[in-house]
Amino acid sequence: MLRLVNLHVSVGDKEVLKGVDLEIADGETFILFGPNGSGKTTLLMTLMGFAGYKVTKGKILFRGEDITSWPVHERAKLGIGMSFQRPPTIHGLKTRQLVELCAQGRERDVEDLARKVNFEQFLDRDINAGFSGGEIKRSELLQLMSQEPKLLLFDEPESGVDLENMKLIGKTVRDLLQGDLQPRSDMSMKELKAQRQTSGLIITHTGYILDYINADRGKVMYDGVLCCEARPRDILDHVSQYGYQECVRCLN
Numbered sequence: 001m002l003r004l005v006n007l008h009v010s011v012g013d014k015e016v017l018k019g020v021d022l023e024i025a026d027g028e029t030f031i032l033f034g035p036n037g038s039g040k041t042t043l044l045m046t047l048m049g050f051a052g053y054k055v056t057k058g059k060i061l062f063r064g065e066d067i068t069s070w071p072v073h074e075r076a077k078l079g080i081g082m083s084f085q086r087p088p089t090i091h092g093l094k095t096r097q098l099v100e101l102c103a104q105g106r107e108r109d110v111e112d113l114a115r116k117v118n119f120e121q122f123l124d125r126d127i128n129a130g131f132s133g134g135e136i137k138r139s140e141l142l143q144l145m146s147q148e149p150k151l152l153l154f155d156e157p158e159s160g161v162d163l164e165n166m167k168l169i170g171k172t173v174r175d176l177l178q179g180d181l182q183p184r185s186d187m188s189m190k191e192l193k194a195q196r197q198t199s200g201l202i203i204t205h206t207g208y209i210l211d212y213i214n215a216d217r218g219k220v221m222y223d224g225v226l227c228c229e230a231r232p233r234d235i236l237d238h239v240s241q242y243g244y245q246e247c248v249r250c251l252n
């Protein structure tokens with residue numbers, strides 16, 4: 001699905017990513033940990049193709065295409081979708097209009113989608129204008145439900161979310177990652193995994209999202225490089241106990 005080869009990225013005149021190699025298979029969910037300022041958001045913004053994130057070396061391969069220099073809308077069309085940590089407020093554009101735009105010409109029942117994330121009453125408000133933390137996240141999920149990307153990028157889906165909303169958000173992220181598949185109750189975890197088509201790359205500090213999804217692998221971003229590959233739960237336990245400083249040992 002996604003392959004990053006020796007990716008170097010600068011923001012302004014600062015080199016933030018210093019040689020990232022990563023492969024995410026079809027249907028795989030990958031968790032990204034790392035201390036503040038290590039380059040996690042920069043990686044997601046670069047994958048989505050936003051201006052200001054300059055690839056100075058290396059490449060991004062997605063679904064067999066070298067998309068390193070593709071614009072945002074082409075990447076979205078090919079199947080990358082992102083939920084932001086702090087998305088901007090957009091005055092003059094209603095949530096309903098953006099959700100329709102995300103469908104990229106496909107038929108969508110916006111009211112029905114909105115109902116799934118308790119968002120019907122917000123559809124006619126400007127994007128993120130005065131939205132609370134939990135409302136912003138639900139709005140982001142609604143856009144992704146309409147877009148149905150093949151690769152989902154989530155930047156801290158738990159941030160600013162209360163416990164009740166966390167349940168809704170966690171289940172919706174799980175459904176999005178499950179893709180079109182309607183799981184049968186008699187299916188084993190192995191069978192379910194084999195049928196998953198949608199991939200995920202998720203940044204988390206708290207790990208709350210891990211209670212809802214089947215996360216396959218994880219790594220730590222430390223000062224612009226990836227290290228310490230392990231099961232996401234094990235990384236979380238290790239970091240809670242010893243902190244990120246211990247990850248430096250794996251870099252040597």
Ligand SMILES: Nc1ncnc2c1ncn2[C@@H]1O[C@H](COP(=O)(O)OP(=O)(O)OP(=O)(O)O)[C@@H](O)[C@H]1O
Nearest residue numbers: 011012014016034035036037038039040041042043
């Ligand atoms: N527009 C910018 N101009 C200058 N420096 C930037 C810019 N955007 C990011 N940086 C710097 O790049 C580094 C990595 O930032 P990034 O947001 O990717 O980290 P992060 O790992 O996502 O952190 P956090 O966990 O706090 O969200 C930081 O030192 C940050 O200050």
